[in-house]
Amino acid sequence: TIIITNPKGKAVWANNAYLNLTGFSMEEILGEKPGHLAIGPETDLLTLNKMRKAILDKKSAKVIIINYNKLKEKYWFELNITPVFDSQGNCINFVGVGRDVTSRKEKELELKRLLEVTNNQNNKLFNFAHIVSHNIRSHTSNLSMIVDVMENTEDIDEKLSYIDLLKEGTEKLSETIEYLNEIITIQENDTIEKKKILLKDEIEKTKRALSFSIKESQITITHTIPEDLIVNVIPAYLDSILLNLFTNAIKYKS
Numbered sequence: 001t002i003i004i005t006n007p008k009g010k011a012v013w014a015n016n017a018y019l020n021l022t023g024f025s026m027e028e029i030l031g032e033k034p035g036h037l038a039i040g041p042e043t044d045l046l047t048l049n050k051m052r053k054a055i056l057d058k059k060s061a062k063v064i065i066i067n068y069n070k071l072k073e074k075y076w077f078e079l080n081i082t083p084v085f086d087s088q089g090n091c092i093n094f095v096g097v098g099r100d101v102t103s104r105k106e107k108e109l110e111l112k113r114l115l116e117v118t119n120n121q122n123n124k125l126f127n128f129a130h131i132v133s134h135n136i137r138s139h140t141s142n143l144s145m146i147v148d149v150m151e152n153t154e155d156i157d158e159k160l161s162y163i164d165l166l167k168e169g170t171e172k173l174s175e176t177i178e179y180l181n182e183i184i185t186i187q188e189n190d191t192i193e194k195k196k197i198l199l200k201d202e203i204e205k206t207k208r209a210l211s212f213s214i215k216e217s218q219i220t221i222t223h224t225i226p227e228d229l230i231v232n233v234i235p236a237y238l239d240s241i242l243l244n245l246f247t248n249a250i251k252y253k254s
Contacts, residue, residue, distance in 0.1 A: 003096045009033050009055045012093070021100055023070030034096065038077070040068035051081060058083045058091040064101065076105035131240050132180055138247045139173040142213045149212075165212050172209030176243070179236035194232045200225045206242040210250070217250050 001018035005011050011029045019026065024037065035048055047065045054061035060082050067077040079098035083091045146166050150159050200223075207214070207221055214221055231238070 001096075001098045001100075003029075003034055003098075005034070005055075005094045005096070007055075007058075007091045007093070009035070009052075009094060018098075021069065021075070022067075028070075038067035038069075040066065040072060040074055042066045042074060043068070051079075054081055055094060058085075064105070075100050076102045128180075128183060131183060134247070135176050135180070135240055135243050136173070138243050139169060139176060139209065142210050143169045143173065145216060146212050162212075168208050168211070172205065176239055179239045182234075182236040183240075192234060194234055196230050196232055197235060197238065198227075199229045199231045200227055202238060202242060206239075206246055210246050213247075213250055217253060219250065219253050221246070221249065 001015065001021055003011055003014040003018050010031050010033055014026065014029055019029075022029070022038065029037065035051060039048065043066050047063050051061055051063055060080070062080050064076060064078045066074050068074050077098055078101045079096055082095050082097075084093040084095060086092050143166065146162050146169060150162050153159060203223060203225060
């Protein structure tokens with residue numbers, strides 16, 4: 001498309017390609033500023049100002065902008081604005097050469113959207129893999145230690161004393177696995193509701209599940225969480241947070 005304006009940016013002529021694209025007649029555009037006719041809800045004002053500044057400064061400009069035709073249908077428009085000077089260096093016209101790039105731009109935006117979705121999914125997968133690796137390993141390490149002690153003692157009473165710890169650990173492992181399924185659901189649905197949970201109960205539950213690791217590490221876990229403190233949380237994430245806090249406390253006890 002080609003449109004020619006005077007030094008103030010008001011149209012003096014346009015070719016048929018421009019008229020066909022915009023839906024305006026020659027009479028409707030003469031004396032009007034093309035940018036004013038094409039503006040709409042999604043038109044980028046910064047790009048519009050760039051065009052206006054180029055006209056004021058009598059300079060060239062290249063932009064891609066959302067325009068609207070006479071029927072208020074939007075399209076992406078690539079426009080090159082070039083000033084024309086007379087022999088004395090006075091600007092006498094601006095020539096705008098443009099084209100409809102809607103198809104190309106829509107493909108670019110779709111590609112960008114797909115890349116964002118892919119990156120988002122990859123990040124979620126990475127985070128989920130990290131949670132699985134850490135949480136499952138924490139429980140299995142604790143259970144392995146209990147089984148190892150049971151295998152290396154001949155005292156029946158001592159072996160039996162560890163059964164409760166083994167049971168507690170396997171129950172907590174089972175709960176964590178269920179929570180991992182919940183985490184997948186959470187990542188697919190951002191509107192998962194939080195639940196009110198007694199924080200001290202969850203801390204004690206995690207403490208019991210890791211009690212053998214705590215005992216073997218010869219450390220004491222203390223906290224001052226009130227009995228009635230309720231937190232509004234997603235249980236799966238609270239489970240993961242507490243496991244991280246406990247296992248890090250054990251790992252970095254020095």
